[in-house]
Amino acid sequence: MSKKLAINGGTPVRTKKFDIRKTITEEDKKAVAEVMDSGDISMFFGSPGAFWLGGSKVKEFENNWSKKFGFKHSITVNSWTTGLMACIGAVGIEPGDEVICTPYTMSASATAAIFYGGIPIFADIDPKTFNIDPKSIEKCISPRTKAIMVVHIFGQPADMDAIMAIARKHNLKVIEDCAQTPGIRYKGRYVGTIGDIGGFSLNYHKHIHTGEGGIIVTENDELAQKCQLIRNHGENLVASLGVKDISNTLGSNYRLTELQAAIGNVQITKLDYCLKHRAKLAKYFSDKLSKFPGLTPAFVAEGSEHAYYQYPIKFDENIVGVPRATFLKAIAAEFPKPDIWEQTVMVGGYVAPLYWAPMYQTQTAIGKKGFPWSVNPTVKYNYSRGICPVVERMHEKEMINSPMIREAVTEADLDDVINAIEKVIENIGELKGL
Numbered sequence: 001m002s003k004k005l006a007i008n009g010g011t012p013v014r015t016k017k018f019d020i021r022k023t024i025t026e027e028d029k030k031a032v033a034e035v036m037d038s039g040d041i042s043m044f045f046g047s048p049g050a051f052w053l054g055g056s057k058v059k060e061f062e063n064n065w066s067k068k069f070g071f072k073h074s075i076t077v078n079s080w081t082t083g084l085m086a087c088i089g090a091v092g093i094e095p096g097d098e099v100i101c102t103p104y105t106m107s108a109s110a111t112a113a114i115f116y117g118g119i120p121i122f123a124d125i126d127p128k129t130f131n132i133d134p135k136s137i138e139k140c141i142s143p144r145t146k147a148i149m150v151v152h153i154f155g156q157p158a159d160m161d162a163i164m165a166i167a168r169k170h171n172l173k174v175i176e177d178c179a180q181t182p183g184i185r186y187k188g189r190y191v192g193t194i195g196d197i198g199g200f201s202l203n204y205h206k207h208i209h210t211g212e213g214g215i216i217v218t219e220n221d222e223l224a225q226k227c228q229l230i231r232n233h234g235e236n237l238v239a240s241l242g243v244k245d246i247s248n249t250l251g252s253n254y255r256l257t258e259l260q261a262a263i264g265n266v267q268i269t270k271l272d273y274c275l276k277h278r279a280k281l282a283k284y285f286s287d288k289l290s291k292f293p294g295l296t297p298a299f300v301a302e303g304s305e306h307a308y309y310q311y312p313i314k315f316d317e318n319i320v321g322v323p324r325a326t327f328l329k330a331i332a333a334e335f336p337k338p339d340i341w342e343q344t345v346m347v348g349g350y351v352a353p354l355y356w357a358p359m360y361q362t363q364t365a366i367g368k369k370g371f372p373w374s375v376n377p378t379v380k381y382n383y384s385r386g387i388c389p390v391v392e393r394m395h396e397k398e399m400i401n402s403p404m405i406r407e408a409v410t411e412a413d414l415d416d417v418i419n420a421i422e423k424v425i426e427n428i429g430e431l432k433g434l
């Protein structure tokens with residue numbers, strides 16, 4: 001094979017496209033067909049009675065989820081975005097309350113608070129795990145702080161011991177966004193109920209899915225009931241249920257259908273394989289990556305498992321010799337053009353730090369008068385560039401995200417990725433001045 005890099009007209013390392021993940025099998029189809037035959041494709045009813053908590057498949061799926069992980073309450077919702085909103089409502093966030101969140105996450109982790117008039121305050125991240133940094137959380141606490149939204153990003157739990165200690169000290173609620181960490185343990189405990197309440201996404205891109213969907217988990221009976229009320233028109237139910245504190249029980253329709261719940265019952269049986277395969281691939285990839293100076297394989301903290309929703313690599317441009325964008329362009333040229341994002345070998349960064357978004361820059365979320373920031377008119381909220389220097393450096397320069405750790409990928413596929421990295425690094429001189 002010519003050593004000339006493909007970006008300069010050389011022969012690429014690979015011409016065959018990578019397989020795309022296939023998540024739906026005959027079993028899922030059969031489960032859906034059974035519900036279709038029954039005709040009861042959703043059984044929820046928004047008023048008192050047997051079906052206020054959903055139909056048989058919804059209840060079965062919730063039971064299966066609780067049983068598998070040992071959670072007391074599992075409450076399905078039609079997305080984890082709405083699940084996050086229900087959690088925010090349940091813990092009692094009200095206009096002007098501040099919720100501390102990481103900026104390196106999917107936007108919904110932070111926006112959920114805004115729907116209740118809560119104000120996201122962004123703490124910086126740990127440069128090794130990319131998770132929210134407890135030291136930075138402490139600096140964000142004000143008399144208005146009510147909760148911490150913890151996101152276990154890319155598949156690895158955040159530093160929960162330190163976070164829970166801060167929460168107890170300052171009397172804060174802790175919500176765990178486990179969208180990227182289903183079935184993952186932190187020091188032996190499944191994430192989701194280490195804090196007060198948490199939950200999982202079941203959207204198509206997640207480890208297991210129901211197309212769209214989510215599931216809230218908690219050990220707290222009162223929080224569970226609030227979520228059930230919010231999920232299904234709570235205002236109609238509070239009287240008959242004798243709910244004493246009706247604050248934030250105003251409801252919506254966050255109900256999962258029986259069709260999705262039936263898929264969920266099949267998908268839950270696929271999770272163990274999914275996590276095991278990803279862990280095996282990641283170990284293989286990490287071992288091989290560790291021989292390249294300037295590339296640091298995914299870090300896994302002591303006592304943590306990792307779901308590898310994404311595989312994060314640290315890139316040091318001073319050691320590799322070219323900027324990240326140049327390196328990634330050269331790598332991409334060694335592979336066929338992807339049909340979908342999942343087939344990309346490596347991408348630079350993740351979602352841009354959330355506070356860069358126009359909503360935070362202009363403090364314009366609900367209406368045009370600055371709500372919810374306007375609730376605290378004497379507080380000057382700062383979302384300028386530079387407030388979280390670590391996240392900005394990771395996103396702009398140092399983090400490389402690989403979607404290669406997934407069910408359809410083999411060790412032989414990863415060998416091609418490793419060969420491409422080796423080729424680019426050995427011939428880095430070809431990239432200087434490009």
Ligand SMILES: *Cc1c(COP(=O)(O)O)cnc(C)c1O
Pocket residue numbers: 079080081082105106108109151177179180201202203212213214
């Ligand atoms: C996917 C995801 C969500 C949103 O979940 P949906 O089910 O798509 O609404 C929230 N937070 C994180 C970290 C996610 O990855």
